[in-house]
Amino acid sequence: MIAKGNEPMGLRANPSQRQRRLGEELRKLREASGLSATEAGSHAGLGRAHMSHIETGRTAIPEDKLCTLLTLYGCTSHPYREALIEMNRATGRGWWADFKQSHSVHARDLAELESAAVAQRQFQWLYMPGLLQSAEYTRALIQSGEDQASAERVDKYIEFRLRRQRVLADGSASYHAVIHETAMHMRFVPREVMRDQLLHLVDVAQLPNVTVQLLPFQATLSAALPGIPFIVFQAVVPELNTVYVEHPVSSSFLTHEAHLAQYTQAFERLASAALPPITLPTERKSYAEQDSFGLIQHLLYAL
Missing domain, CATH: 3.30.870 (Endonuclease; Chain A)
Incomplete structure (x- = not known):
């Protein structure tokens, strides 16, 4: 759920390992691209605070914005990209x-x-x-x-x-x-x-x-x-x-x-x-x- 100003609402108190891992991977890709969280977030229409919560797994990211960030970060490996998208789609309701x-x-x-x-x-x-x-x-x-x-x-x-x-x-x-x-x-x-x-x-x-x-x-x-x-x-x-x-x-x-x-x-x-x-x-x-x-x-x- 997104609030005004593209800031997250309903932050997760205890992110799952999968949610934390997705955030870690996005942070690693961003840092490898040389972009700051503010720069990357601005490109995807996300505030800096929202980016921080995404990278710690405390909030979700819409799939279209995830794809935007992956392209921005230069993630060219199709299998890796698809794996991250599937990780984001997972509900954890097994x-x-x-x-x-x-x-x-x-x-x-x-x-x-x-x-x-x-x-x-x-x-x-x-x-x-x-x-x-x-x-x-x-x-x-x-x-x-x-x-x-x-x-x-x-x-x-x-x-x-x-x-x-x-x-x-x-x-x-x-x-x-x-x-x-x-x-x-x-x-x-x-x-x-x-x-x-x-x-x-x-x-x-x-x-x-x-x-x-x-x-x-x-x-x-x-x-x-x-x-x-x-x-x-x-x-x-x-x-x-x-x-x-x-x-x-x-x-x-x-x-x-x-x-x-x-x-x-x-x-x-x-x-x-x-x-x-x-x-x-x-x-x-x-x-x-x-x-x-x-x-x-x-x-x-x-x-």
């Missing part, structure tokens, strides 16, 4: 909108990002990745961390997790996870739950768009690799790729090119150090061969 009362904006942002990505590359070392968790593993994990949580809250959390996992089943995007062996030994959940979780992991790994590798304790790694879980989201155009870094206090969505390169390279090194992906053997293997399925068999025996 299935995750049904969980507005029970889940944070941050959690819904993650679900929206997962739904839009064409590929995900994830490293996890303490827990099973959310998209690969069985319902009972999720339930036990929540109950061990929030023993006062109501049954309704736990059920809602599990429902949200299972809805997120549909992105794997529909096969529209590829998913590659590297999971450290530590996650299989942590006693956050009962043994029988962990046993079923490992079997669930094998089942999900059979999907044609899913690759799961285990990183054993004896793997040789560089100390320079990230010591926290992360996900590299590949968008329809590389300019919109995103890294999600998990943190117990405040997780982050990173978009700077240097961060994207750092975590992409880190995942490649982790995948190279990990065991070959989980696949069901079609013939008898040599005992000398080591792979992720073999490690799971060993862990199942130990449980």
Whole structure:
């Protein structure tokens, strides 16, 4: 909604990650063109304050004015331009909108990002990745961390997790996870739950768009690799790729090119150090061969 003088009304109190990212991209394009916000806004019929709110994701921009700015900024890449236009058209009213009362904006942002990505590359070392968790593993994990949580809250959390996992089943995007062996030994959940979780992991790994590798304790790694879980989201155009870094206090969505390169390279090194992906053997293997399925068999025996 636009007020007199082309200034915005009804500013968003909590812009979504998608809305903030669109604003960031417009700011980067403007700065690369050498234009000030005042100069660009004047050309598009937008006030300086309105431009500032657009670039922070706090207000929307009409599509015609968006196209005007993209042309002004010299955005000649058709795929990138179309991706930004589609990002602007998105309403954010996907299935995750049904969980507005029970889940944070941050959690819904993650679900929206997962739904839009064409590929995900994830490293996890303490827990099973959310998209690969069985319902009972999720339930036990929540109950061990929030023993006062109501049954309704736990059920809602599990429902949200299972809805997120549909992105794997529909096969529209590829998913590659590297999971450290530590996650299989942590006693956050009962043994029988962990046993079923490992079997669930094998089942999900059979999907044609899913690759799961285990990183054993004896793997040789560089100390320079990230010591926290992360996900590299590949968008329809590389300019919109995103890294999600998990943190117990405040997780982050990173978009700077240097961060994207750092975590992409880190995942490649982790995948190279990990065991070959989980696949069901079609013939008898040599005992000398080591792979992720073999490690799971060993862990199942130990449980």
